Amino acid sequence: MRAVGKRFDGGVEAVKDLSLTVAPGEFVSIVGSSGCGKSTLLRIIAGLVPGTSGSVEVHGEPVTAPRRDVGLMFQRPALLAWKTSLENVLLPVALHRRVGADDLREAMRLLGLFHLQGFEHRFPRQLSGGMQQRVALARLLMTGARVRLLDEPFGALDELTRESLNLQLARLHERSASATVFITHNISEAVLLSDRVIVMTARPGTIAADVAIPLPRPRSLSTAHTPDFQKLALAVRDGLESPSGEGG
Numbered sequence: 001m002r003a004v005g006k007r008f009d010g011g012v013e014a015v016k017d018l019s020l021t022v023a024p025g026e027f028v029s030i031v032g033s034s035g036c037g038k039s040t041l042l043r044i045i046a047g048l049v050p051g052t053s054g055s056v057e058v059h060g061e062p063v064t065a066p067r068r069d070v071g072l073m074f075q076r077p078a079l080l081a082w083k084t085s086l087e088n089v090l091l092p093v094a095l096h097r098r099v100g101a102d103d104l105r106e107a108m109r110l111l112g113l114f115h116l117q118g119f120e121h122r123f124p125r126q127l128s129g130g131m132q133q134r135v136a137l138a139r140l141l142m143t144g145a146r147v148r149l150l151d152e153p154f155g156a157l158d159e160l161t162r163e164s165l166n167l168q169l170a171r172l173h174e175r176s177a178s179a180t181v182f183i184t185h186n187i188s189e190a191v192l193l194s195d196r197v198i199v200m201t202a203r204p205g206t207i208a209a210d211v212a213i214p215l216p217r218p219r220s221l222s223t224a225h226t227p228d229f230q231k232l233a234l235a236v237r238d239g240l241e242s243p244s245g246e247g248g
């Protein structure tokens with residue numbers, strides 16, 4: 001992202017002069033007060049809305065529309081209600097070509113990875129919120145996207161479910177070379193998962209602080225009880241509370 005800005009029709013300036021590079025294999029979280037432009041920024045990266053200034057590139061190519069190699073996940077699972085878990089996971093493939101035996105095996109493997117064995121043929125309404133988000137995560141992986149954009153994916157879940165999905169996400173990230181941009185309001189979640197936490201200012205959102213998280217991997221829940229973790233969480237909080245990042 002180079003000097004990205006977004007002013008909506010009507011005058012609201014949501015994002016201003018924001019430059020950020022995310023490397024392959026890097027997990028970057030974005031935190032900031034409500035309404036500071038995080039979701040807008042993610043939608044610009046995804047090619048869902050255009051910026052009004054600056055530029056965004058993925059793999060060296062300007063983003064002008066959604067790309068198949070960029071996967072998205074939102075706070076609400078956005079599963080198709082009339083399709084089963086398995087069909088939802090297969091959707092990214094089915095949209096582009098005929099589903100083959102290998103695709104089916106991979107979808108079943110991913111559902112198994114997220115402990116959804118036995119729920120492959122259930123519909124979203126028959127699953128809990130946490131299970132639906134796990135199906136959505138499996139679908140994200142099924143895309144094979146090398147860039148993953150997640151907008152508060154676990155924000156609507158209870159604390160324990162959220163914790164367990166965070167750990168699954170950390171494991172997945174530690175085994176992959178994908179670049180992830182993860183939006184959250186939760187400082188501990190950001191520090192636990194990330195290589196870097198970007199703190200955004202109040203609207204118009206730009207970068208208030210860029211905090212490196214050099215905690216060793218693999219990370220676990222006990223990581224959050226170490227003094228180093230606490231120090232980093234405080235640094236992120238300070239970024240949110242500093243005058244330029246006011247409103248956190």
Ligand SMILES: Nc1ncnc2c1ncn2[C@@H]1O[C@H](COP(=O)(O)OP(=O)(O)OP(=O)(O)O)[C@@H](O)[C@H]1O
Binds near residue numbers: 008014032034
């Ligand atoms: N389509 C739109 N038209 C006009 N204004 C918009 C539009 N989408 C978002 N905005 C405004 O842009 C600002 C940033 O919104 P955005 O959703 O990006 O914030 P956010 O940081 O993701 O907030 P939250 O953390 O509450 O989800 C807000 O003031 C919002 O009202």
